[in-house]
Amino acid sequence: MPTLIKDGKVERNDWTLLKTATGPEILSAVPGKNFIVPLQFWRNYQAEISEYSGEFALWLDSHENVNDIAEEVHSFPLIALNFPAFADGRSYTNARELRERLGYQGEIRAIGDVLRDQLYLMSRCGFNAFELRHDQDADVCLAAFEDFHTNYQGTVVEPLPLFRRR
Amino acid sequence: MNTPGIVYNASLCLYVNGTMYSYDNYDHQMLSDRVAQFRGQTERYLDGKLSDAEFLPLRLQNGLYVQRMAPMLRIAVPYGMLSSRQLRQLAMIARDYDKGYAHFTTRQNVQFNWPELEEVPDILAHLADVEMHAIQTSGNCIRNTTTDQFAGVSPDEIEDARPYCEIIRQWSTFHPEFAFLPRKFKIAVCGTKEDQAATQVHDIGIYIVQNAEGETGFRILAGGGLGRTPVIGQEVFPFVAKVDLLTALEAIMRVYNREGRRDNKYKARIKILVRETGLEAFREKVMHEWELIKDGPQTLTEEEIERCKAFFVDPDYQTLEDNPTVLQSALSSNALFASWYEQNVKAHKKSGYSIVTVSMKATGVAPGDVTDQQLDYLAELAEQYSFGEVRVTHHQNVVLADVRQDQLFELWEKLRSKALSSHNLDLLTDIICCPGGDFCALANAKSIPIAESIQRKFADFKELQSIGDLRINISGCMNACGHHHVGNIGILGVDKKGEEFYQVSLGGSSRNEASLGKIIGPAFAQDEIPLVIEKLVAVYKDKRTDGEKFIDTYNRIGIDPFKEVVYANAD
Numbered sequence A: 001m002p003t004l005i006k007d008g009k010v011e012r013n014d015w016t017l018l019k020t021a022t023g024p025e026i027l028s029a030v031p032g033k034n035f036i037v038p039l040q041f042w043r044n045y046q047a048e049i050s051e052y053s054g055e056f057a058l059w060l061d062s063h064e065n066v067n068d069i070a071e072e073v074h075s076f077p078l079i080a081l082n083f084p085a086f087a088d089g090r091s092y093t094n095a096r097e098l099r100e101r102l103g104y105q106g107e108i109r110a111i112g113d114v115l116r117d118q119l120y121l122m123s124r125c126g127f128n129a130f131e132l133r134h135d136q137d138a139d140v141c142l143a144a145f146e147d148f149h150t151n152y153q154g155t156v157v158e159p160l161p162l163f164r165r166r
Numbered sequence B: 001m002n003t004p005g006i007v008y009n010a011s012l013c014l015y016v017n018g019t020m021y022s023y024d025n026y027d028h029q030m031l032s033d034r035v036a037q038f039r040g041q042t043e044r045y046l047d048g049k050l051s052d053a054e055f056l057p058l059r060l061q062n063g064l065y066v067q068r069m070a071p072m073l074r075i076a077v078p079y080g081m082l083s084s085r086q087l088r089q090l091a092m093i094a095r096d097y098d099k100g101y102a103h104f105t106t107r108q109n110v111q112f113n114w115p116e117l118e119e120v121p122d123i124l125a126h127l128a129d130v131e132m133h134a135i136q137t138s139g140n141c142i143r144n145t146t147t148d149q150f151a152g153v154s155p156d157e158i159e160d161a162r163p164y165c166e167i168i169r170q171w172s173t174f175h176p177e178f179a180f181l182p183r184k185f186k187i188a189v190c191g192t193k194e195d196q197a198a199t200q201v202h203d204i205g206i207y208i209v210q211n212a213e214g215e216t217g218f219r220i221l222a223g224g225g226l227g228r229t230p231v232i233g234q235e236v237f238p239f240v241a242k243v244d245l246l247t248a249l250e251a252i253m254r255v256y257n258r259e260g261r262r263d264n265k266y267k268a269r270i271k272i273l274v275r276e277t278g279l280e281a282f283r284e285k286v287m288h289e290w291e292l293i294k295d296g297p298q299t300l301t302e303e304e305i306e307r308c309k310a311f312f313v314d315p316d317y318q319t320l321e322d323n324p325t326v327l328q329s330a331l332s333s334n335a336l337f338a339s340w341y342e343q344n345v346k347a348h349k350k351s352g353y354s355i356v357t358v359s360m361k362a363t364g365v366a367p368g369d370v371t372d373q374q375l376d377y378l379a380e381l382a383e384q385y386s387f388g389e390v391r392v393t394h395h396q397n398v399v400l401a402d403v404r405q406d407q408l409f410e411l412w413e414k415l416r417s418k419a420l421s422s423h424n425l426d427l428l429t430d431i432i433c434c435p436g437g438d439f440c441a442l443a444n445a446k447s448i449p450i451a452e453s454i455q456r457k458f459a460d461f462k463e464l465q466s467i468g469d470l471r472i473n474i475s476g477c478m479n480a481c482g483h484h485h486v487g488n489i490g491i492l493g494v495d496k497k498g499e500e501f502y503q504v505s506l507g508g509s510s511r512n513e514a515s516l517g518k519i520i521g522p523a524f525a526q527d528e529i530p531l532v533i534e535k536l537v538a539v540y541k542d543k544r545t546d547g548e549k550f551i552d553t554y555n556r557i558g559i560d561p562f563k564e565v566v567y568a569n570a571d
């Protein structure tokens, strides 16, 4: 099980991530779980979902746009944004828009190719939870949040840019 | 080698004189955090805890390439300004960590070609001591912002671009949303009427303009670029107020980060996105993003603009006359000095002062190469003659921007004593050239020897002067680091069945009337090139009317007359 860092602490992960190829039969097979489902799953299996006993969250891939779910986002306790490769930077924009345009207050979780050296950037864009790639050392990763003491830009964590704080 | 310490206290770093941005505690803190971060990353890499692929973008964002021969470290020179102190530090690094050389690039950066990976964190710490860094000088992120090398001293300026370059530098440094863009991203700002910053061929090009109400602001273009598919940028914002600069840029970046192509690295630049989306649709998307952030906290404040402007005020100019008698008599008695004066000295906004460009294009020296001793010497000259500062140009030369006219002769004699007095500025032998096959792993062909063979062919200064303004640019491959598309004559190294050939194009320009060169025909072998250039020049000299530059003649008569002559006896 990959390690989860949430709000600066290593935590147990009690959500199960469903891959894109998964069908609705999974729901009857394992009752009472908390699932993070892909957007297509959410759109296609509303009937099965409404009958299910566990909770649901959503994950978006990097080519999907959070603005397409602007209406629904607030009903989810958690939205996960995928990094298919750590060098694919689109989910940074999705995270910021989720916080800044849509005003989303729930958990934003980074999933996929989530590595130590990107955690600081992710946190500034509004991610507060990080499902680390299996080979990452969580303790080493915790130090990443301290990489810099201050920043020039305003972001989700510190909305005022440095020039308004100097 | 000692591990250098980092200076935290800005008060220790104040320059004696000068008109550069100077760091405060925040800037110093960020830089030292960055050095520490990269030191950790390098250690983890050397320990085998970071893979090559994972270390790659981290080292690139710290300016470190791995080249054919050795790693190459590219250092940012924000808007091309260097103080004497910084020059001396670069000289020290060239001496102690390299083979006694540094290289000025075509984007106002400095490169070292032989550092050891293990020592790079130390080099970065030495740079941090003098408020320099290698942040975001490569990789798929926002690169060093460039401007006209005459910013602040040019007589035809609307406003000095450097404060805005500094504002953009800070905004783009470690921007968390834009650290992993589809591809590299370059921004240029131009505040002069005569554009020397090649602004229109940048991913974003910014012109300082005045609107009908006389208010100063920015005209913003996007989608320009060289490389495989050269394009001139298109207007996205005809006019934005000064305070809206960063939100406008952020809106463009956001659309690009989200929608720029990531499936094919050759189609990943913003120019392709603008083309495939269509300018109107692209603009609409940008406006949609802009609405969200416009007038938000990222909006610049008048105070911040003033704060940054205050770093770029005029140095202590004296009240002096133009054309002092010492200058006049030197000009009439020394013909060599007079040629240099005519070619390398430009008008200054302040009477009694001149702008001097020191050509780094002496024949036989790779364009842009400079030794540690030359760097030290330039530092000394800058202190004696130009308020302790120099500027690096896109043309790989060095500018002393504030030289008293009554000291020009003295300065020239000193330059001459160190072989720095080439008077070929903007002439045919002032060639822009990438490192090419001698240094660069991506090259199809060598470029430095081509430059040299052309320089040797045109050794006669009278002849050069009679040819006048003619810009030659050479790139060793499609990546176009030598900007061959915008050379009046462009030369591109190509690979033909394992052999090095050179494709020649005509009619490019990076000036206000920017244009991209047209390929003249089949490529040439290396030893044919000097002769080809000679033939092209002969056509120009034959067809030109009075006062017409090469590019003007070309624009008037087209490519055919050139083609006919060049290929006439091809076999």
Ligand code: SF4
Pocket: B434, B435, B436, B437, B440, B441, B442, B443, B444, B475, B476, B477, B478, B479, B480, B481, B482
């Ligand atoms: S143009 Fe090609 S050969 Fe020249 S420096 Fe750039 S990548 Fe290397």
